[in-house]
Amino acid sequence: PFDVLVVGGGPAGASAAIYAARKGIRTGMIAERFGGQVNDTKGIENLISVKYTEGPQLAANLEEHVKQYNVDIMTGQRAKRLEKKDDFVHIELENGAVVKSKTVILATGARWRELGVPGEKELKTKGVAYCPHCDGPLFEGKHVAVIGGGNSGIEAAIDLAGVVKHVTVMEFLPELKADQILQKRLNSLDNVTVITNAQTKEITGTGKVDGLTYIDRESGEERHIQLDGVFVQIGLVPNTDWLEGAVERNQRGEIIVDKHGATNIPGVFAAGDCTDSAYKQIIISMGSGATAALGAFDYLIRN
Numbered sequence: 013p014f015d016v017l018v019v020g021g022g023p024a025g026a027s028a029a030i031y032a033a034r035k036g037i038r039t040g041m042i043a044e045r046f047g048g049q050v051n052d053t054k055g056i057e058n059l060i061s062v063k064y065t066e067g068p069q070l071a072a073n074l075e076e077h078v079k080q081y082n083v084d085i086m087t088g089q090r091a092k093r094l095e096k097k098d099d100f101v102h103i104e105l106e107n108g109a110v111v112k113s114k115t116v117i118l119a120t121g122a123r124w125r126e127l128g129v130p131g132e133k134e135l136k137t138k139g140v141a142y143c144p145h146c147d148g149p150l151f152e153g154k155h156v157a158v159i160g161g162g163n164s165g166i167e168a169a170i171d172l173a174g175v176v177k178h179v180t181v182m183e184f185l186p187e188l189k190a191d192q193i194l195q196k197r198l199n200s201l202d203n204v205t206v207i208t209n210a211q212t213k214e215i216t217g218t219g220k221v222d223g224l225t226y227i228d229r230e231s232g233e234e235r236h237i238q239l240d241g242v243f244v245q246i247g248l249v250p251n252t253d254w255l256e257g258a259v260e261r262n263q264r265g266e267i268i269v270d271k272h273g274a275t276n277i278p279g280v281f282a283a284g285d286c287t288d289s290a291y292k293q294i295i296i297s298m299g300s301g302a303t304a305a306l307g308a309f310d311y312l313i314r315n
């Protein structure tokens with residue numbers, strides 16, 4: 013059995029594995045895909061001390077760094093069940109194998125909820141974006157739409173309005189769902205338009221985004237607007253379904269952790285986008301991965 017078993021090979025998992033291995037304890041890692049969401053990212057400009065990198069490059073760097081240490085890496089494997097039994101945490105894999113460890117760090121990340129309309133997949137990173145903190149500056153001086161009128165959509169619109177030329181907010185329902193204070197701030201901006209009752213039908217463009225077609229749900233009419241970018245802000249889904257009933261999660265499905273990265277199950281820690289951390293970013297995931305590994309080490313020396 014391992015002392016620390018990390019589930020997930022994104023920034024949080026890589027950081028947790030390195031911190032654990034540096035304590036000289038038996039460290040394992042199970043990851044479906046090394047690098048996680050980073051693989052789907054083009055330019056990264058906010059990983060402090062690295063002025064610019066690209067997703068696949070960062071993923072390769074993460075892997076190289078983890079491989080400097082004595083970490084038993086199992087990639088291409090999906091965890092499907094967690095159970096605490098006789099002082100060990102048992103992780104059952106989809107292939108039926110069971111891996112045992114004294115402590116586990118869950119770092120299975122999250123995925124952006126997708127619209128599922130034509131053009132979205134094809135134009136991802138070619139104008140279709142999900143992270144305003146990351147990709148906002150790429151649209152300086154341009155016209156973008158934000159799809160989704162909840163808190164994250166309106167926060168994104170306010171953020172983007174300071175960077176881009178014009179923001180069009182598209183909400184499916186008859187009114188925005190965001191907090192009043194955010195809506196008030198949004199209404200005070202003169203380069204934002206809000207369209208409600210709008211059902212996005214297609215993101216258009218060849219090679220890069222040139223606009224969006226939507227149905228006005230009131231009139232049933234189809235309309236098209238010209239755009240340079242589309243930010244989809246309809247939620248972030250944590251990859252934690254497989255932990256149902258095993259580890260405490262909040263309403264959004266995020267694993268609840270304390271200051272040490274500990275969950276409600278002794279010996280089970282979590283880090284990164286799969287947790288209830290306030291913000292989801294690479295540098296934040298790396299920090300929480302380090303915290304969870306140190307938390308797990310503390311637990312091991314006390315038990």
Ligand code: FAD
Pocket residue numbers: 019020021022023024025042043044045046047048049050052053054055056057058059089090091092119120121122123124142143145146147251254283284285286292293294295297
């Ligand atoms: P993830 O990166 O999601 O990694 C999760 C890991 O767990 C993966 O290895 C996955 O294969 C594995 N996994 C999942 N389920 C299982 C399972 N059941 N069993 C085994 N393994 C499993 N952040 C920035 O700071 N700057 C940016 O510029 C930036 N741009 C982004 C652009 C895009 C398009 C996207 C999608 C995100 C961007 N982000 C950016 C956010 C950033 O990528 C995430 O915050 C970060 O990757 C989270 O790291 P993580 O390790 O918690 O999770």
